[in-house]
Amino acid sequence: MMTTVKTRRGSIGRDERHSKQTDRKRAQFCTASQMAAGRHLTRALSYILLLFCLSLVTATDVRADLKLCNTTASRVGIAIGYRNDEGWTTEGWWNVASQTCETLLKGNLIARYYYLHAVDYDRGGAWAGKAFMCTEDKAFTIRGLEDCKDRGHTRTGFFEVDTNESDEWTVRLTDPGSGAKNR
Secondary structure (H helix, E strand, O other), rough: OOOEEEEEEEEEHHOOOOOOOHHHHHHHHHHHHHHHHHHHHHHOOOOOOOOHHHHHHHHHHHHOOOEEEEOOOEEEEEEEEEEEOOOEEEEEEEEEEOOOOEEEOOOOEEEEEEEEEEEOOOOOEEEEEOOEEEEOOOOOEEOOOOOOOOOOOEEEEEEEEEEOOOOOOEEEEEEOOOEEOOO
């Protein structure tokens, strides 16, 4: 049985009035739900933006290295020399395949000048220079530049790499005649 209520706009049945009240509550609920979803979306976007900014800072730190890219047709062996708080150090060997890059030192560069010596394993020859440092035939870390032969090491010529005090640097080793190109 339906009860009829008279209003200024006319007669509304009880079921119809109940339906309009329910519709109003649904509309209020949807609006409240949408507002809550909007707040959650804003908060989520803020977190995403924060994480993105932090990743940029972290990514910048990770890329600050000294790298060597071997653009030659040969495999090469690389030795490096540098000066730090403990004095001069030479290290080797990194084996770098043709058309690949290798990180020689990780992290921000601490010096302006680094020294490299490269050996062409496939065709013979070397990329050398006038800065003499100590090396070994097998993997090595040697402290100091003096008296290489007296200490049982080989005296080897290294070429200078000027990084212009950059935090990161890439050396591009090219085929003989082209020279080593730096960036």
